[in-house]
Amino acid sequence: MFIESFGIDSFVLLGGLLLICGVIVAKFSNKLGLPSLVLFILVGMIIGSDGLGIVYFDNMNTAQLIGIMALIIILFEGGMQTKWATVRSVALPSLSLATFGVLLTSGIVGYIAYLLFDVTLLEGLLFGAIVGSTDAAAVFAVLKERNIKAKMGATLEAESGTNDPMAVFLTLAFIELILIDGSTIWGLIPSFFWQMGLGLAFGLILGKIASVSINRIKLDSSGLYPIFSLAFALLSYSVTQVAGGSGFLAVYVAALVIGNSELTYRYSIFQFNEGFAWMSQILMFIILGLLVFPAQVFTMNIILNGLLLSVVLIFVARPIAVYLSTIGMNYSNKEKLFLSWAGLRGAVPIVLATFPVVAGIEKGQLFFNVVFFIVLTSTLLQGSTISYVAKKLKLTGPKKDTPHHSIELISIGKANAEMVQFQTNQDSAFVGKKLHELDLPNEVTISAMVRDEELITPYGETEVLAGDFLYILVASKHKEKIFKMMETKKRPGTA
Template sequence: MISTVQTDSFLLLIALILISGVLAAKFSNRIGLPSLILFILVGMLAGSDGIGFIYFDNPEFAQLVGIFALVMILFEGGLQTKFATVRSVIIPAVSLATAGVLLTSAIVAMAAFLIFDITLLQAFLVGAIVGSTDAAAVFATLKERNIKAKMGATLEAESGTNDPMAVFLTVGIIELIMIPETAVLSLVPTFFWQMGAGLIIGIVIGKVASFSINRINLDSSGLYPIFSVAFALLTYGTASFVEASGFLAVYVAALVIGNTELTYRYSIFQFNEGFAWMSQILMFILLGLLVFPAELFTWEVISGGLLLSFVLILIARPVAVLLSTIGMKYTWKEKTFISWAGLRGAVPIVLATFPIVAGVEDGEFFFNVVFFIVLTSALVQGTSISWVARKLHLTGPKKDIPHHSIELISMGKANAEMMQFKVDEDLKIVGEKLKDVEFPNKANISAIVRDETLITPYGETEIKAGDFLYILVSTKYEKELKRALEAKRADLKKEKSKKVSREK
């Protein structure tokens, strides 16, 4: 009977946490506050130093949940990222994710050594923990903000690939602290193995997953999203088993899967988006429960945390961005924005549990300092990203995110799919009537959504910029259909000029 009561209470608790998280996400959008701040506050308020509803002091479990949540968030972020966009910024992103993290960690470490009464290795541990930007914070903050594509791609690619460096530095320094006879140079080959093997594993499993999703005909459409999540966990587990970077492998695998033509594509994407949100809510609330405000808001933590936040935001990050992007095609305004948008979030907090679990002296103190830095970063940088982008003239067109009630389906057994296509203003089909558009065989426009209004298509319907077309197409002709729809006006101008020159 006792176990039943405990189970019921646990389920009630999860329900209240998720409801609080969803309402917090809605409220954060209205006031322009990063949702992670409200999630953390919900956890802190529910904890023993708040209303005392929940007592939680288990860093091992928090670490487990945090890693699982980060895998889901990285996987969803990779699925949504277009490889063509990432390819254009891959060099600066990798530079920021490696050299940038190293420089940031070193500068913060020197500041921590001067501010706190700790050893040099402990100072470098603090620097390593806060050295990387956070995928959960960056993805969530930039998702619906109209930041220029180049800036968004750089920040998302950096945050998706810089976790391996932060994890490597954190684990390596903990090893140096706990086992002083460890040779520093012996850690270098480990880093290259983690990065290289993680990259290869991500590519291989990403291709296997794409092939399996498309070729295995499952009995229920609801199994395909679960299939994709299984591959995400398989990727992380495989990489970790061979001591490679699981986070990098998951992000790369998601890039491969997301940029492949998939059956049940939209079901997979929508499921993973919801699952990533749930993971994010649970992770941040749990991390909020793990911290005790009475220990967090002490003079030593507040004063030292503010000084370190100042160094991180205004010195370490800008210097790292400036040096990591030397010779790359970024203006001073763009570098300034990249510096300011280097948000800290779940990754530093999860990494801050590593010293506690490993038994490092003053591990709880380091956790509180890192937690305070993350709160400061989210409050100061997260709330002002849109304002800074406007001041630097780095805003792009408003993002069109469809919220339509049309059910997107993929009929695997019938080899057909309902495809969604957004009409950009530079496409050749803009202004054309449906009857004049040359669609491939077995492709029919089932609906058009214009300004959130459903339009029933017929031959005389004119296609306009901003329309969302919903086209039922045979899987066999899907690529051909996309090529036809994505033809640019510039291509037409070239064809016309060539025709004129030939006639002359």
């Protein structure tokens, strides 16, 4: 490896340069029309042994460990950002896609792999299981800040956050069936319900414990709260795995519970986890790019068979899985078509593709190379056209606005007060009123407003307009009342 050849200082220099490169790539990925994860992978391939030869890396065990750690962080951040009120309405179809949909996709792709390669049916189904799930890292990254209809975005995010456990279970199950004599598929069914049940239970319990602990334990530094929350993500995964459950499911469920709870230092926690998730994505995809040897992947056999499997996955298996998994669930044909197209593959299939290699499956390296090619095809073709397809199908929603001005949002623990953020819209009861007309409690102050990218110092005669960002300093005892006021809608017929 690089560290052995060039020393620690050079290795640290390379790490810093790669992170800078990753940030720049993320900045310009939308302008280039490509998902950032593809560019991260390309960076890894360029500096790898078949590129510039700066780093030689072929350790599947290390890559697997880094991939799992990164996925925990990415799932945790994605789950915390997911609003339960939005997900609740699409919980049933998302779970159907995450279980029955993954099973259908894996079966169809696995059978085609069995026909294409010189492998047994079980080995073909193992390949199908590896690419059967959509990828949380890819979906979260591609949908972030894109104006996709809320229902579609929620369905895809909930599906991608909960279908990893199914793919992991199927992958490990088929490896066991291949390597261990006497194993039967029927004997694995109880194991599936046990793993999913434990994952759900541990996620709910640890998520609640984390929420209460963050609010009750007074730490000396505000910077410790984000680390404290992240520790529960790692704890959720590890404890659940040791108990024989699905660690990924536990992480996502715990994140949902924590993210939808009222937290002290909420914004510090969210900002830290968002930044750490980006760093994890950059590191994970560059490592996966390093792990790939282009000379092995881009051969005529891999390209032809990979393209054929990609076509089957994108245009046959995924649509069939979506249409059958959402029968009777109030999705239009356009919505089903979009869900079919937005089934991105990403880091999870590549990480899962290391499992057969580590386990010693004969065709493991072949599977890894083909899976990598399929992931590249999926992200390049589907990831770069999601916004276009949504627009053509008329499934775009309001443009997602984010404030361009940074006001430090903190929980002032000793003062028992918090600064909260709220963006108004046309239906908000606040809109059209002057600040002195708002029935705010005495210990509540609107400290600042951002309108059209300009910071406004508010006073009594300042009128609230749709789209304004309000920064409200509120005593903790009035926080619940303020949240209810912010959620209040205008009465019908009110100007």
